Amino acid sequence: MEQIEQRNVFERELVFNNIVAEVGSPVFLHARLFEPNDEVKAQAKNAALTLGATLNLVKKFNLSKEEAEFGLSKVSVANTIIADTCPVEPVCTETKYRSRDGSCNNLKNKKWGQAATSYQRILPPDYSDGANAPRRSVTGAPLPSARTLSRNMLVANEEVYKEFTLLIMQWGQFVTHDITHTPIGQVTINGQDVSCCERNGKRHAPENLHPECLPINILPDDPFLAQFGRECMGFVRSMPAIRRECKFGPREQINQITSYIDASNVYGSTKSVADSLREAEGGRLKVNRHEGRDLLPSSRTALGCGPRQRPPLCFLAGDVRVNEQPDLVVIHTIWMRQHNNVAGELARLNPGWNNEVLYQEARRIVIAQMQHITYNEYLPIVLGQQFMVSFGLVPLSEGHANTYLTQVDASVNNAFAAAAFRYGHTLVTTHVQGFSKFGTLERNLKLSQTQFAPFFLYEKNSLDSLIRGLTIQPSQKFDSKFSDEVINRLFAGNGSFGLDLVALNIQRGRDHGLPSYNQWRKICHLPLAKSFNDLTDVMNLEDAQHLSTMYQHVDDIDLFVGGLLEHPKVGSLVGHTFLCIVGDQFARLKLGDRFYYENGGLRSSFSEAQLEQIRKTSLSRILCDNSDNVENMQPLAFVQGHLANRRVSCNDVSVIPKISLDPWRNEPVWV
Ligand code: HEM
Numbered sequence: 001m002e003q004i005e006q007r008n009v010f011e012r013e014l015v016f017n018n019i020v021a022e023v024g025s026p027v028f029l030h031a032r033l034f035e036p037n038d039e040v041k042a043q044a045k046n047a048a049l050t051l052g053a054t055l056n057l058v059k060k061f062n063l064s065k066e067e068a069e070f071g072l073s074k075v076s077v078a079n080t081i082i083a084d085t086c087p088v089e090p091v092c093t094e095t096k097y098r099s100r101d102g103s104c105n106n107l108k109n110k111k112w113g114q115a116a117t118s119y120q121r122i123l124p125p126d127y128s129d130g131a132n133a134p135r136r137s138v139t140g141a142p143l144p145s146a147r148t149l150s151r152n153m154l155v156a157n158e159e160v161y162k163e164f165t166l167l168i169m170q171w172g173q174f175v176t177h178d179i180t181h182t183p184i185g186q187v188t189i190n191g192q193d194v195s196c197c198e199r200n201g202k203r204h205a206p207e208n209l210h211p212e213c214l215p216i217n218i219l220p221d222d223p224f225l226a227q228f229g230r231e232c233m234g235f236v237r238s239m240p241a242i243r244r245e246c247k248f249g250p251r252e253q254i255n256q257i258t259s260y261i262d263a264s265n266v267y268g269s270t271k272s273v274a275d276s277l278r279e280a281e282g283g284r285l286k287v288n289r290h291e292g293r294d295l296l297p298s299s300r301t302a303l304g305c306g307p308r309q310r311p312p313l314c315f316l317a318g319d320v321r322v323n324e325q326p327d328l329v330v331i332h333t334i335w336m337r338q339h340n341n342v343a344g345e346l347a348r349l350n351p352g353w354n355n356e357v358l359y360q361e362a363r364r365i366v367i368a369q370m371q372h373i374t375y376n377e378y379l380p381i382v383l384g385q386q387f388m389v390s391f392g393l394v395p396l397s398e399g400h401a402n403t404y405l406t407q408v409d410a411s412v413n414n415a416f417a418a419a420a421f422r423y424g425h426t427l428v429t430t431h432v433q434g435f436s437k438f439g440t441l442e443r444n445l446k447l448s449q450t451q452f453a454p455f456f457l458y459e460k461n462s463l464d465s466l467i468r469g470l471t472i473q474p475s476q477k478f479d480s481k482f483s484d485e486v487i488n489r490l491f492a493g494n495g496s497f498g499l500d501l502v503a504l505n506i507q508r509g510r511d512h513g514l515p516s517y518n519q520w521r522k523i524c525h526l527p528l529a530k531s532f533n534d535l536t537d538v539m540n541l542e543d544a545q546h547l548s549t550m551y552q553h554v555d556d557i558d559l560f561v562g563g564l565l566e567h568p569k570v571g572s573l574v575g576h577t578f579l580c581i582v583g584d585q586f587a588r589l590k591l592g593d594r595f596y597y598e599n600g601g602l603r604s605s606f607s608e609a610q611l612e613q614i615r616k617t618s619l620s621r622i623l624c625d626n627s628d629n630v631e632n633m634q635p636l637a638f639v640q641g642h643l644a645n646r647r648v649s650c651n652d653v654s655v656i657p658k659i660s661l662d663p664w665r666n667e668p669v670w671v
């Protein structure tokens with residue numbers, strides 16, 4: 001309590017001296033993307049209290065790192081004077097539809113996968129003090145700066161896939177925004193953004209550094225940022241979470257959206273967001289009808305777009321990150337339209353259904369379609385067919401699957417969110433491209449200039465142009481090369497420099513206490529490397545040697561760095577360790593989801609006839625049907641349109657099948 005009061009006094013001083021993030025700066029935009037919602041803000045205070053108590057115990061009893069990590073996590077907060085900070089269990093009733101916040105999916109462990117709960121962990125966290133402080137070298141020295149690693153190991157360059165379209169990147173980001181969203185800390189007294197560096201890029205004096213800061217050092221030889229006099233890159237820690245079962249122990253982080261693949265990015269993870277996106281009739285989602293086209297509702301207050309009072313305005317969707325870049329807005333728009341099309345068709349088939357039933361039934365179908373695309377089209381490319389088969393992830397071609405396992409916790413793993421699934425950042429391209437219906441390049445926009453500025457989507461033909469871009473433009477390869485736009489200019493807008501996404505990823509791993517790369521090798525059944533040379537089983541000798549010049553010890557390597565340097569496994573996009581972590585997560589998201597679309601034998605299951613229709617879903621059909629007027633598309637949208645995957649007319653339902661909702665006529669309804 002006393003510590004919290006001290007922090008409040010300190011924060012008042014910071015605010016008084018205007019030591020908060022500058023509005024419109026890259027750090028400000030970053031903070032908009034990872035802003036906590038109200039429920040999380042309330043919880044974070046309690047989490048900070050428990051973490052503070054843990055740190056006090058560590059200090060008072062002089063606990064070792066291991067004692068702090070393993071001993072304290074056996075002690076429950078519920079038996080102490082701060083017991084009332086523990087969250088209450090949700091009350092579950094059996095329904096045909098998923099809850100809004102993911103609770104009650106697992107009927108024994110009602111909070112598994114629920115929004116605003118902590119991530120789960122495969123490996124226990126590794127904090128240098130056992131509970132809160134970022135990892136250090138095993139020699140005791142600080143780890144190398146995340147920016148130095150980024151600029152030395154992972155170079156700015158572009159190499160693209162011959163076979164895959166940019167959609168493979170875009171689907172990854174869209175899925176991310178369905179399953180993980182980690183809020184970062186704020187100035188608790190007034191919700192302003194924490195500033196971790198001075199506005200001129202210098203480091204804060206220690207007395208001005210907010211406790212939630214882990215600023216990234218920029219060295220004087222930095223090949224890009226040094227010319228602007230930057231010594232410091234802003235980095236605010238992820239908010240602490242209330243630990244599972246409300247125990248004392250090391251810092252955990254919060255997932256503020258539902259872990260399940262349940263289109264929470266379309267519908268929202270809280271009742272208030274969901275309600276704000278709904279129309280009062282027809283089961284429909286709200287649209288902004290603009291010159292005859294349905295666009296996402298616009299907002300005067302959409303996060304990151306500033307307090308714009310006049311059009312053009314940014315967009316609203318189930319996930320607040322929607323305006324992060326225009327191709328993401330495109331995918332959100334497509335799925336909002338898909339929901340409304342399904343709701344319209346259901347209303348025609350079942351004229352007696354009310355608003356709520358139409359909405360829930362359309363939502364149920366849309367979620368199934370998104371799951372089908374993810375498991376049928378996306379994951380076979382990312383994980384590879386072999387992994388899909390050996391882990392039972394391939395969708396069946398007929399009948400129900402009975403794969404649900406009550407003991408599988410589908411909650412997102414910390415290492416998946418903070419490192420492994422960020423693999424997608426290497427697929428990001430420098431330009432957002434648009435193509436005309438004749439296949440000629442008509443838009444070529446630098447990514448940083450379009451972030452939080454998707455306004456050209458109000459122009460006629462722009463949506464179609466970007467859809468063609470996503471299915472024509474090649475994706476960058478999974479490798480250690482990143483676009484300059486994300487490494488030097490993230491959220492720069494029209495300014496000359498921005499943040500470094502790779503450095504943020506590395507620092508985030510440390511913030512979350514992720515154990516080092518070598519520990520992940522071990523849990524993923526690679527031999528524990530004793531020297532840097534041992535790493536050559538999965539990476540180039542050159543990269544292994546390079547690592548040895550950057551890190552003092554082979555046990556120091558950050559998971560994000562090691563994982564990115566691995567050769568991709570044959571037949572998949574990513575290397576051994578990321579495949580292990582990402583594959584495990586998608587296995588959980590299937591096996592641990594009671595509402596997974598192929599599950600049979602449950603009152604909430606689809607009928608076989610309905611499943612047969614859902615299995616006809618393809619991303620190309622979804623794009624064709626919900627574009628303004630895209631005429632042609634290849635049947636496999638993640639794959640370039642050549643040879644066996646030639647573009648055909650969107651009207652050609654023999655090549656790009658259309659689903660029929662006839663099996664939903666007279667569908668029994670219960671809520
Ligand atoms: C233009 C494209 C993208 C941009 C600008 C972008 C930007 C960002 C930023 C700024 C963060 C937070 C970094 C931090 O402070 O820790 C982040 C997190 C993340 N990104 Fe991306 N990203 C993009 C695409 C992708 C793709 C394609 C994937 C996956 C295939 C992906 C997966 C993730 C994941 C898993 C996180 C952690 C999310 C969380 O837990 O909150 N991102 N991204």
Ligand SMILES: [Ca+2]
Binds near residue numbers: 263265
């Ligand atoms: Ca979700």
